[in-house]
Amino acid sequence: MNLQRRKALRTGGGMTLLTLVAAAGWLRAEDAQAAEWNxxxxxxxxxxxxxxxxxxxxxxxxxxxxxxxxxxxxxxxAVVPIGITSNIPKTESIAILVEKNPNMLAAVFDVPAGTDxxxxxxxxxxxxxxxxxxxxxxxxxxxxxKEIKVTLGGCGG
Amino acid sequence: xxxxSRIRANVVGDSTEVKVLMNHEMETGQRKDAQxxxxxxxxxxxxxxTWNGKTxxxxxxxxxxxxxxxxxxxxxxxxxxxxxxxxxxxxRGEKRTDEATIA
Numbered sequence: 210m211n212l213q214r215r216k217a218l219r220t221g222g223g224m225t226l227l228t229l230v231a232a233a234g235w236l237r238a239e240d241a242q243a244a245e246w247n248x249x250x251x252x253x254x255x256x257x258x259x260x261x262x263x264x265x266x267x268x269x270x271x272x273x274x275x276x277x278x279x280x281x282x283x284x285x286x287a288v289v290p291i292g293i294t295s296n297i298p299k300t301e302s303i304a305i306l307v308e309k310n311p312n313m314l315a316a317v318f319d320v321p322a323g324t325d326x327x328x329x330x331x332x333x334x335x336x337x338x339x340x341x342x343x344x345x346x347x348x349x350x351x352x353x354x355k356e357i358k359v360t361l362g363g364c365g366g
Numbered sequence: 367x368x369x370x371s372r373i374r375a376n377v378v379g380d381s382t383e384v385k386v387l388m389n390h391e392m393e394t395g396q397r398k399d400a401q402x403x404x405x406x407x408x409x410x411x412x413x414x415x416t417w418n419g420k421t422x423x424x425x426x427x428x429x430x431x432x433x434x435x436x437x438x439x440x441x442x443x444x445x446x447x448x449x450x451x452x453x454x455x456x457x458r459g460e461k462r463t464d465e466a467t468i469a
Contacts (some may be wrong), residue, residue, distance in 0.1 A: 248412045251428040288432045309432060311396055315430035318439075325381065325421050328439040331432035333394065 251314050254340070259306060259313050265344075267348040273297045274342045278329055286359040291340065292329035299347040300326035308337035332343035334359045372465035375450045382444030382468055384422075386437045394429040409418050410435060412455045418432065437456055444468050 237352065250262035277292040293303055303326060305316040315332045326344070334340075337358040344351045369389035372460065376383050397409025414424040424443040444450070446468055453463040 229452050246426050251426075256467075290436075292438075294435075312428060312430065314428055315427065317426045319424040319426075321421055321423070323420075323442045325440040325442075328423070328437065330438070331428050331436045333392075333432050 230317065233339050247317070247337075250317070251313065252312055252342060254312055256306070258309075259312050260350065263304070263317075263345075263350075265345065268343060268350035268352035271297060271344070271351035272351055274344050274351060276340075276353070276355045277327075279355060280357065281339075282358045282360065283334065286336070287336040287361075289357060289359070290329065290331050292327075293342040293344075294327035295342075295344040295346065297315050297344055297346040297350075297351055300341065300344055301347070302345040303328065304343040304345075305330070306341040306343055307332065307334055307338050308341065309336050310334060313341075368460060368462045371452055371453055371454070371464040373450060373463065373464055374469040375444070375466050377446060377468060378440070381440045381442050382417070382437065382448075382450070382455075383440045384450055384466075386415075386435075388413075388437075388452075388454060388462075390433070390435060390454075390456065392431055393430060393433060396429075408456065408458060410454045410456045413437070414453045415439070416451045417441065419449060422450075444455045445465045458469060 247262060250259055253259045253262050274298040275294045277294060279291050283289040293307055295303055297298045300320055302317055305315040306313045307315055316330060318328055320326050339354045341352050341354045341357050372387040375387045391408055393405055393408040397405045399405055409429040410427050414421060415423040421462050423439050423451050446469045449465050450468060451463060451465040455461045
């Protein structure tokens with residue numbers, strides 16, 4: 210990473226410039242991780258559109274995906290624990306989608322071989338909604354859903 | 367520099383269990399301030415976890431991940447004393463790398 214340039218950016222332009230530069234996408238090249246952040250997928254608001262942006266077809270319902278440590282009723286929509294385990298062989302990635310959030314896709318996790326296809330995190334939910342666990346295994350997509358009731362929303366303000 | 371992430375990595379059987387708590391606002395871009403102006407989105411986009419230089423988890427996040435994100439996962443292998451490194455990059459290009467020793 211070019212530290213000189215970064216320093217110049219920070220001291221010279223302050224937050225506004227940095228934000229603009231980041232928004233314009235100029236910083237992305239040097240910060241690029243293994244997978245490029247899929248902007249299109251995170252800006253969709255329907256299952257079909259999200260699947261299209263992720264490059265998959267309609268996912269098949271699966272009983273081999275389980276939620277754990279996930280509440281039926283979340284008191285605070287700003288912090289909803291979600292745990293997902295995939296028992297499908299060759300699981301490559303696990304994504305969390307919330308049907309009624311402004312954008313459905315919350316997170317995508319790439320699970321390399323050797324890592325358990327089981328993880329947990331915390332998400333925000335604007336209102337009671339179905340939450341989908343979308344699993345990509347051996348190139349195919351599978352999905353399981355769970356309804357979570359939210360008594361206090363996590364978006365808006 | 368953003369605040370450090372808290373990482374705990376423990377050997378469980380033949381695997382290593384990693385728990386991470388990152389420090390980040392995770393602003394959605396949906397909220398408005400007292401003047402009615404939209405607070406711009408500010409959230410972690412990419413998270414990478416490596417062990418001995420090998421990627422053990424890579425994640426792409428949207429703003430719907432909760433504030434001060436928590437993440438827990440397990441990978442096969444790992445011995446006491448090995449290092450687990452967690453790196454995140456947010457949508458402003460800010461980056462933070464933290465490491466923990468497996469216990």
